[in-house]
Amino acid sequence: MTTRMTRQRAAVAEALDQQDEFRSAQQLHEVLRARGDSVGLATVYRTLQTFADAQEVDQLRNADGEVLYRRCERVEHHHHLVCRSCRRTVEIDGPTVEAWAAKVGAAHDFTDIDHTIELWGTCADCRG
Amino acid sequence: MTTRMTRQRAAVAEALDQQDEFRSAQQLHEVLRARGDSVGLATVYRTLQTFADAQEVDQLRNADGEVLYRRCERVEHHHHLVCRSCRRTVEIDGPTVEAWAAKVGAAHDFTDIDHTIELWGTCADCRG
DNA sequence: CGATTCATGAGAACGATTCTCACGCTTGGT
DNA sequence: ACCAAGCGTGAGAATCGTTCTCATGAATCG
Numbered sequence: 233m234t235t236r237m238t239r240q241r242a243a244v245a246e247a248l249d250q251q252d253e254f255r256s257a258q259q260l261h262e263v264l265r266a267r268g269d270s271v272g273l274a275t276v277y278r279t280l281q282t283f284a285d286a287q288e289v290d291q292l293r294n295a296d297g298e299v300l301y302r303r304c305e306r307v308e309h310h311h312h313l314v315c316r317s318c319r320r321t322v323e324i325d326g327p328t329v330e331a332w333a334a335k336v337g338a339a340h341d342f343t344d345i346d347h348t349i350e351l352w353g354t355c356a357d358c359r360g
Numbered sequence: 361m362t363t364r365m366t367r368q369r370a371a372v373a374e375a376l377d378q379q380d381e382f383r384s385a386q387q388l389h390e391v392l393r394a395r396g397d398s399v400g401l402a403t404v405y406r407t408l409q410t411f412a413d414a415q416e417v418d419q420l421r422n423a424d425g426e427v428l429y430r431r432c433e434r435v436e437h438h439h440h441l442v443c444r445s446c447r448r449t450v451e452i453d454g455p456t457v458e459a460w461a462a463k464v465g466a467a468h469d470f471t472d473i474d475h476t477i478e479l480w481g482t483c484a485d486c487r488g
Numbered sequence: 489c490g491a492t493t494c495a496t497g498a499g500a501a502c503g504a505t506t507c508t509c510a511c512g513c514t515t516g517g518t
Numbered sequence: 519a520c521c522a523a524g525c526g527t528g529a530g531a532a533t534c535g536t537t538c539t540c541a542t543g544a545a546t547c548g
Contacts, residue, residue, distance in 0.1 A: 236494060236545050258535075272497040277536060279495095297425050297504090298535070313468055322468045329457055333479050340441055340450045342481030349477045351461055353470030364514050364525060386504080400528040405505060407526095425535090426504070 235282070243269040244279045248289060253319040254300035254312075292350055315355035324351065363410070371397040372407045376417060381447040382428035382440075420478055443483035452479065 247263045248255075255263070261276045271279075280301050283289040290304045292312065304310070304323055311329070313322040329349055337345030375391045376383075383391070389404045399407075408429050411417040417429045420440065432438070432451055439457070441450040457477055465473035 234494090238495060238545070240496070256535085274498080274537075275496055293421065293425065296535095297421065297427075299425075313464055313470055313473075315470065316472075316474075322470075324464055326460065326464075328460055329477075332454065332456055336441055336452055336454075337479060337481045341484045342441055342443065342450075342479075343487060344444075345441075345479060345481040346444075347477070347479045349457075349475070351465060351470075351473055351475045353465045353473040356469040359471060362525085366514070366526060368527070384504090402506075402529080403527055424504095 239269075240271045240275050241279055243267075243271055244276060245283070248280075248283075248301065248303045251302065253321055254290075254292065254294075254302040254314060256298050256300055260301070295352075311349045311351070313351040313353060315358055316352050317354060317358040320355045320357070367397075368399045368403050369407055369410075371395075371399055372404060373411070376408075376411075376429065376431045379430065381449055382418075382420065382422075382430040382442065384426050384428055388429070423480075439477045439479070441479040441481060443486055444480050445482060445486040448483045448485070 243264055244260065247260050247267065247269070251260070251263070257277045257280050258273070260280070261271065261273050264271045264276065280289065280291075284291045284301065287307070288303070289301045290312070291299055291301055292314075293299055295316075300319075302321065306323055309330075311324045311326050313324055314320070326349065329347075333347040333349075334345060337343070371392055372388065375388050375395065375397070379388075379391070385405045385408050386401070388408070389399070389401050392399045392404065408417065408419075412419045412429065415435075416431070418432045418440070419427055419429055420442075421427055423444075428447075430449065434451055437458075439452040439454050441452050442448070454477065457475075461475040461477075462473055465471070
């Protein structure tokens with residue numbers, strides 16, 4: 233076996249599902265505490281990392297360097313357009329960018345190309 | 361006044377110019393120490409931040425979340441293709457991606473679009 | 489039911505970065 | 519050049535997100 237089902241993992245998964253936007257491990261920990269499903273902070277971190285490794289959640293860093301997690305609609309590879317202020321997120325499909333990234337990498341003889349492509353902006357609601 | 365010229369700032373700028381690849385504040389601090397131009401770590405951090413704010417150096421985060429700095433050839437906006445292992449860097453021009461990012465942002469009614477687009481790969485030399 | 493072994497949690501440890509604050513040096517004006 | 523004014527500096531403390539430690543708890547398999 234490699235992954236056991238525990239009360240904690242179920243709780244983190246559920247808390248994650250209730251969120252619409254990207255959240256930090258600490259925020260999710262707080263959500264869990266508020267719900268009464270107390271889970272240790274270290275466990276929240278570990279669980280999120282496990283989910284991310286299994287590609288069950290998406291992960292990105294905000295400008296402050298904090299890691300944020302979110303369970304996205306689509307499982308396939310995609311990018312995000314995130315509101316700087318409320319974190320409202322739009323999942324983006326970028327076949328053009330993917331191709332561009334691959335081409336640029338090949339052109340310079342780099343392999344195993346990986347790309348970090350995220351868009352940040354201010355959404356209509358946060359503009360007043 | 362807002363920016364004074366000090367021995368420390370000159371030293372950091374010079375150390376930065378001697379580097380071909382992206383370096384962390386701590387690495388640059390070490391470079392300075394090795395050269396004999398001792399500068400406090402806090403000052404290195406502050407100075408790099410100042411340079412970055414003035415867009416005199418480019419800044420990005422590696423997978424570990426560390427911030428890396430580099431004085432690039434071109435001053436205009438561009439992206440980077442960086443070798444994961446040796447950090448060899450290629451400056452990339454991405455008019456297509458820029459346009460794509462702007463269009464996607466507008467399509468979802470987000471303003472002040474900012475994008476994080478960096479490519480990571482393994483360069484020819486690091487492949488053996 | 490038990491044994492095995494992964495998972496958990498509290499707190500310590502870490503590592504990068506920022507802050508504090510007294511002292512020093514650059515600068516602009518004279 | 520000389521000085522006053524105030525930004526810049528540095529050593530170490532403080533932050534803060536994240537990871538590690540390790541004894542204890544609980545899924546899972548037979």
